[in-house]
Amino acid sequence: MSTDTGPAVQELLPAHTWDRLEKDPNAVLIDVRTKAEWSFVGKPDLSSLNRSVITIEWCEYPDMSVNPRFVEEVKEALDGSHPSAIFFICRSGARSMNAARAVSASSGDLPGTPDLFNVAEGFEGDLDSQERRGGLNGWKAQGLPWRQS
Incomplete structure (x- = not known):
């Protein structure tokens, strides 16, 4: 019986994630x-x-129910490409870790063997002393490129 659950999910801070994305054209976010x-x-x-x-x-x-097709949708989005690394990001790093773990557990379904990373602190980061996000840490607070639609 195999206990292999796929590659381990590593964590990187947003600035390190950006550095990796800059240096590796085969990495995806x-x-x-x-x-x-x-x-x-x-x-x-x-x-x-x-x-x-x-x-x-x-x-x-x-209702915030888990998307039952998430891993399948990741595979479809990759469209046969072989990313060297996949970075997962959410608001603060919790949902993205769960998503990365789901992909890790199903890594045999993905093309290639990408390294999997959770973006610690996420897009908006932790709550500050006034219980607001976006200023303490995270992608936005670190001044990394972002846009609003």
């Missing part, structure tokens, strides 16, 4: 937040790297 978050909060912008963020909801709004 998957934003697993909801459509509402992408629209109203914004999303990472990889246009300066001539790439786009892949957007696939891990939890579906409004």
